[in-house]
Amino acid sequence: MDTEMRNDKPLVSVLLPVYNAQDTVVEAIQSILAQTYTYFELVVINDGSTDATRERILSVRDDRIRYYENEGNLGLVYTLNRGIDLCRGKYIARMDADDISLPTRFEKQVKVMEGNANIIVCGSWTSYFGDPKRVKACRDSGFSSFSSPEAIRNNLILGPGVAHPAVMIRKSILDTHHLRYDADYLCAEDYKFWMDLAPYGDFYNIPERLLMYRLSATQISWSENLVQKDSTKKARWLFLERNLSPETMKLLREDIDLKALRRARKETDNIKILEVLYMSFTKFSWMDWPYFILSGDIFRLKRFCFSCLVLKRFRPYPGTLL
Helix, strand or coil: CHHHCECCECCEEEEEEECCCCCCHHHHHHHHHCCCCCCEEEEEEECCCCCCHHHHHHCCCCCCEEEEECCCCCCHHHHHHHHHHHCCCCEEEECCCCCEECCCHHHHHHHHHHHCCCEEEEEEEEEEEECHHHHHHHHHCCCCCCCCHHHHHHCCCCCCCCCHHHCEEEHHHHHHCCCCCCHHHCCCHHHHHHHHHHHHCEEEEEEEEEEEEEECCCCCCHHHHHHHHHHHHHHHHHHHHHHCCHHHHHHHHHCCCHHHHHHHHCCCCCHHHHHHHHHCCCCCCHHHHHHHHHCCHHHHCCHHHHHHHHHHCCCCCCCCCC
16 A cells, blocks of 8 residues: 555554553553554654653554653643644544554544545544443433534534544644644643634544543543633633624623624524523523523523523523533
8 A cells, every 4th residue: 555655654643642641551552553554653752751651652562653752741732732743644643541442443534534635633433431430421421422514513612522532633734724732721722723623624523433432530630620611611702702793792791691692693503602602691581581482492402501591590500601
């Protein structure tokens, strides 16, 4: 398959940042080396690990591995951006040090990317393993992955729509538009990254579970979770700024109420934006109910959104999305 190799550069670069993952990193690396698609390089960057991560990585011998070390623990955003610059492939496949890629992941993603120039990010559905309580919570959440570009685009205001460690990205888009991860959105840097990428092409999820996502009790501390929530809210505001007029944004910044929502409705047909605005109302009064019913939103919005509005009738709901 000489057509897939140009000047000894592989078609796919796998970007694997690692920090203190001595117990899982070898299994993650081996899942990459076991791929049915073999024309890749594996760029491993050790972000100043203080355990036996370095020794575990170096114990795995394969010519496709390119190993690097940061000068200390510089953080995930720095490491990912350094990795993008180091990757030589046409496509960048992300991977985390505690997850497992199933053998046909790259083969199927490359087929999608090579056959659809408009797709710039190709992910897949994932399965969960690890901490039983967290796995059960994810299974009981009712969350289902989107597949089509339209569904992912419309739901971007609510969440990423693609699993970060399961994606393959068209690197030329990142280089042409100078796109990198943003350190101002800590713990939600991938969410902001997808928002920056979205204007330049389609996202697609292969409707198969091609990555096993590990859940552990120590993944995100409570303090980091608060940072993640703040960064996610900031990213949602950015999404609104890119889709609504400055006049509407001024209204929303002053008060998220029916007046602001009605103005937003004139500027977008994305029902998910309206859903986020409803769920973030400062207060929902009986005076707002006629519009909620007559507009048809009561039938189009999720049941959870309706429950939030009922609670807002009596007190500001703490689960606001903005």
